[in-house]
Amino acid sequence: MDKILKFENVSKHYPNGVHALKNVSFEVNEGEFVSIIGPSGSGKSTILRSINKLIPISDGNITLDGLLVSQQKGKELRKLRRKVGMIFQNYNLVYSLSVLQNVLHGRLGYMDGLKGIFGLYSEEDKKEAINLLNELGMEQFCYNRASDLSGGQKQRVGIARAIMQNPKLLLCDEPIASLDPSSAKTIMDLLRDMTRKRNIACIVNLHQLDVAIKYSTRIIGLSKGEVVFDGPPEKLTDDVIERIYNTSRENLMIGGAGNDKKDSADCA
Amino acid sequence: MTKRIPLIAREQKRMYTIFIAVALVLFIATSFYTNFNIMTLAQNSDAFWAFITKDFFPPALPKASRIPGVLSSVVVTLALAMSSTTIAAVLAFFVSLFASEKISPFPKLAKYVRGFATFLRNIPALVWAFILFSSLGIGTGVGFVALLITSFAFMVRAFVETIEDVSQDCVESLQAVGAGFWQRVWQAILPSCLNGFLSWFLYCIEVNIRASTIVGMVGGGGVGLTLFSYIKGFQYDIAFSIILLIAAMVIVVDRITGKLRKEILK
Numbered sequence A: 001m002d003k004i005l006k007f008e009n010v011s012k013h014y015p016n017g018v019h020a021l022k023n024v025s026f027e028v029n030e031g032e033f034v035s036i037i038g039p040s041g042s043g044k045s046t047i048l049r050s051i052n053k054l055i056p057i058s059d060g061n062i063t064l065d066g067l068l069v070s071q072q073k074g075k076e077l078r079k080l081r082r083k084v085g086m087i088f089q090n091y092n093l094v095y096s097l098s099v100l101q102n103v104l105h106g107r108l109g110y111m112d113g114l115k116g117i118f119g120l121y122s123e124e125d126k127k128e129a130i131n132l133l134n135e136l137g138m139e140q141f142c143y144n145r146a147s148d149l150s151g152g153q154k155q156r157v158g159i160a161r162a163i164m165q166n167p168k169l170l171l172c173d174e175p176i177a178s179l180d181p182s183s184a185k186t187i188m189d190l191l192r193d194m195t196r197k198r199n200i201a202c203i204v205n206l207h208q209l210d211v212a213i214k215y216s217t218r219i220i221g222l223s224k225g226e227v228v229f230d231g232p233p234e235k236l237t238d239d240v241i242e243r244i245y246n247t248s249r250e251n252l253m254i255g256g257a258g259n260d261k262k263d264s265a266d267c268a
Numbered sequence B: 001m002t003k004r005i006p007l008i009a010r011e012q013k014r015m016y017t018i019f020i021a022v023a024l025v026l027f028i029a030t031s032f033y034t035n036f037n038i039m040t041l042a043q044n045s046d047a048f049w050a051f052i053t054k055d056f057f058p059p060a061l062p063k064a065s066r067i068p069g070v071l072s073s074v075v076v077t078l079a080l081a082m083s084s085t086t087i088a089a090v091l092a093f094f095v096s097l098f099a100s101e102k103i104s105p106f107p108k109l110a111k112y113v114r115g116f117a118t119f120l121r122n123i124p125a126l127v128w129a130f131i132l133f134s135s136l137g138i139g140t141g142v143g144f145v146a147l148l149i150t151s152f153a154f155m156v157r158a159f160v161e162t163i164e165d166v167s168q169d170c171v172e173s174l175q176a177v178g179a180g181f182w183q184r185v186w187q188a189i190l191p192s193c194l195n196g197f198l199s200w201f202l203y204c205i206e207v208n209i210r211a212s213t214i215v216g217m218v219g220g221g222g223v224g225l226t227l228f229s230y231i232k233g234f235q236y237d238i239a240f241s242i243i244l245l246i247a248a249m250v251i252v253v254d255r256i257t258g259k260l261r262k263e264i265l266k
C-alpha cells in the first residue's frame, strides 16, 4: 500500500491566537477510508483545509503524494490541489450555473488560458461528466440550475465535481451535516463505493459517531487540536470516546443509549 | 406600593432622551447661527407665492424652432448618465476584485484600493464637475468624467459587498479544485454575483439621471444646461415646462429600472 498523506508534528496558530492544531501526526494510505471525529472546534476542518493549503500551517510538515505541501506555490500548488477532491457541508456549488457546469468545474485545475477562464471544456470531459451524473442517478438534472436541487442532490453534484478531478485523495468536511438521515445514508454509501471502486483514499470529518464506526476503515479522534485516538473502529472503546468528547457515550446518543440506533440518528 | 414595570431597558431609555435633547439643542444652535427662522419664511410667503403663480404659471412652451433642441438635450442627459454608469460599472467590477481581502490575489493591497474608492466617493459629483471644469473647460466630456468617478467609486464598494456576501463558498471550492484567479472570477464570482451587480448598476443609473441634470446645469451640457439658460434669461414659464419634462424623464427611468431590478432579483 502506498502512502498518500503524512502529517508530522503539524501545528496551527490562527492570527487571533487560537491554537487549533497541536503536534498532529498521522498517515493515510491508498484505499483507506478514514473518519476524523471530535467535538466542534476540535480542529477537524483545520486539518482538512491545511492538506490542500487553503489554510497555511504554522509548524511541522505535511507530505502529499511525496510533495511537501508548504513548499508548493502558484502553478505547482494548482497541480497539487487538483489531485485532492473536496466536498463541503454547504455543497459550495455555483448556484446560478447548471449542474453540468458545476461538475465540469472539477476540470478547471487541468485547464489553462482562456479555455479555462471561459469554461470551454473538451467533448471528452463533457462525456465523462454526464457518465458520472449517470452513475450518481442525476442524469435527468444535467441542465437544471444547481439552485433548484434538494440538499442530497446538491451533495451528489459536489461528489461528481470532486471525482471529475481524478483525485488521489478525497476530503469531505461534514458532508452529511445538513442532510436528512435517508439522504445522509445515500451520500455516505456513494462516498464509500465510489472511492473504493476508483481506489481513492478518503478522509471524512464527521460528528456522527455511529456513521464513522459503520463506514470507516480507520478513525482518528481529535480533542482540542490533539490526536487522542488513531485506530480501527473496533478499538474505539467507551473510554476513548469519553476522552474525545469529554462526556460518556450515552450522552452522545440522541434518543438514548443502545446499540440498535439508526443510521446517523444524531445528524445535525 | 408597586413600582411600574418599564418596557424597555433603562439605558436604552436614557439614550433616546439624550438623543432627542441633543437634536433639539443642535436645531436651536444652527437656526441661530444661520439666521434661519421659520417665521421669516412665513412672512415672505406672499412674495414667494407671487413668484410661483405669476412667473412660473402657466408653463409655456419654448419657441417651436427650439423644441427639437430641447428634446435632444434630454437625450444628451440620458446618454450621459447611461454611458458614464456603464463604463464605471465595468471598471468597478475589475477594481472590486482587488478590493476584497477574501478574493484578491494581493490581499494586503485590498485595504488601500478600498480606501482610494472611499476617498473618491466622498466628494460629490458636483464638486468633481467644478474641479474638472476649472482645469479642462466646460463640456459634456467633463460632465461624463465627473459622473464616472462618483458612480465608479460607489459601485466598487457595492460590488465588494455583493462579492463577499454571495460567492465566498463557491470561491473556496474552486480554489480547492485548483482553479486560478481568473478562472475563479469568471466561473464562480461573475455568475453568482451578476444579478447583484446588475441591480446596483440600475440603481446607479437612477442616481446618475438626476446627477447628470445637475452637473449639466453647471456646464456639463444636456437638459440641465438648457434649463439653466432659460432661468438666467428670466423665462421662468418656459423653465417650468422644462422642469416638468425633467420630472417626467426621471419618473419614467425610475419605473423602468425599478421594474428591471425586481425582475432580476426574482
Ligand SMILES: Nc1ncnc2c1ncn2[C@@H]1O[C@H](COP(=O)(O)OP(=O)(O)O)[C@@H](O)[C@H]1O
Pocket: A014, A015, A016, A018, A019, A020, A038, A039, A040, A041, A042, A043, A044, A045, A046, A047
Ligand atoms: N479562520 C479562523 N480564524 C481564527 N480561528 C479559527 C478560524 N477557523 C477556525 N478557528 C478556530 O480554530 C478552532 C478549530 O476550528 P475548526 O477546525 O473549524 O474545528 P471543527 O471543524 O472541528 O469544528 C476553533 O477554536 C475555531 O474557533
Ligand SMILES: [Mg+2]
Pocket: A044, A045, A046
Ligand atoms: Mg468544521
